[in-house]
Amino acid sequence: MLLKQADGTCGWLVAEAAAALSAAGVANPRRQARRLVSGALAVPPPDLFGYPERALDEQQIGRVRALLHRMVAGEPLSRIFERREFWGLEFSLSADTLDPRPETETVIEAVLRREPDRSAARRVLDLGTGTGCLLLALLAELPAASGIGIDIAEGAVRTAARNAVDLGLAGSARFFAGDWASAVSGKFDVILANPPYIASDALALLPREVACHDPWRALDGGEDGLRSHRAVAEAASRLLSPDGIFATEIGVGQEDAVAAIMKANNLIVDCIERDFAGIARCVVARPALQGRRSQKKVGMRCGPV
Ligand SMILES: C[S@@+](CC[C@H](N)C(=O)[O-])C[C@H]1O[C@@H](n2cnc3c(N)ncnc32)[C@H](O)[C@@H]1O
Incomplete structure (x- = not known):
């Protein structure tokens, strides 16, 4: 069962981002949302999944929302972070x-x-x-x-x-x-x-x-x-x-x-x-x-x- 996370937490922000990406027609919205939040906050994905109740400050939420805006406008995550994995290597x-x-x-x-x-x-x-x-x-x-x-x-x-x-x-x-x-x-x-x-x-x-x-x-x-x-x-x-x-x-x-x-x-x-x-x-x-x-x-x- 998925528990609703309190406002201002990591889990809440991932859910908000996933909903926005889904509405914009982005494929795999939840996975993409996790990668977005993880990259924007420099939090390794396991920490994000393991501690969804982690509280975020206004600045962190603002940073994620600014990048989310670019994704909703059609910019791929790889372009936003200027990173892409190929053959198991980071480019x-x-x-x-x-x-x-x-x-x-x-x-x-x-x-x-x-x-x-x-x-x-x-x-x-x-x-x-x-x-x-x-x-x-x-x-x-x-x-x-x-x-x-x-x-x-x-x-x-x-x-x-x-x-x-x-x-x-x-x-x-x-x-x-x-x-x-x-x-x-x-x-x-x-x-x-x-x-x-x-x-x-x-x-x-x-x-x-x-x-x-x-x-x-x-x-x-x-x-x-x-x-x-x-x-x-x-x-x-x-x-x-x-x-x-x-x-x-x-x-x-x-x-x-x-x-x-x-x-x-x-x-x-x-x-x-x-x-x-x-x-x-x-x-x-x-x-x-x-x-x-x-x-x-x-x-x-x-x-x-
Ligand atoms: C489809 S991309 C491939 C890039 C990379 N090899 C890859 O697989 O992701 C084609 C590349 O050819 C380069 N290119 C286009 N015309 C070229 C030319 N006349 N001489 C050399 N490189 C060229 C482009 O700048 C681009 O980087």
Whole structure:
């Protein structure tokens, strides 16, 4: 049985916030309300659940209500606190970075499933790095690997570099501003990308928490949504080592078009990986005519190519 908490307590404020979020159509309002109150008051969630009778002062209530107002207006919690968890790691966000999405973890899973030796000194390139989430998540799993992340947004490059420091990965990751890989040379064992892939016309249809808070440069894939897929595939074709793999995220329904782009760039599609919702989400490709490194058996969520 849920007991009504006295006015001015933590439990009462969570209930008030949950009711406001529910009325605003926010999904999981009670969970979101707990995270809001916990973050705003810097109280760990277990303390919030364990002591709902904790009394709050006017200043604390005012702080929560100010943030609640922003959430009700459509701002995601991750943007309010400028933090997002990805692959079990904490990332800072900034105005220049995409808010990393859980389905993007499919790219990391796809690469790790094909990595026969987690202690190998792989060279990794991440195109359109944003917060650096793809590169840093992979480096966290491959301790001897090192990598470069590139983004056209200088603010994103600064945020990614700060995330590398915060995650203790600054020794193995470097970040640069650039137009895809135009200034990059050499060969890489793994190339990662999550390019902007929304067709320009469809940007107006995005939910407001995306349209108003993610940078358009992270979303806009040009007239057909494929402009950046072409650019990163061309770069991968030039920069992949003979045994290397290229793993790139795709938008809903883009698998055939992206497979054709790979083929046009002399890349062979190895597999199309599905995310936790069963949506084709990541294309994995290799250079044509390569001396293949032993391939691991692909997983259950791998679809036909
Ligand atoms: C969909 S976001 C992905 C960010 C991050 N990798 C992630 O998965 O959360 C695409 C990123 O590509 C960057 N970008 C867009 N055009 C670019 C270009 N021409 N060269 C390099 N980066 C670009 C954007 O600034 C954005 O950070």
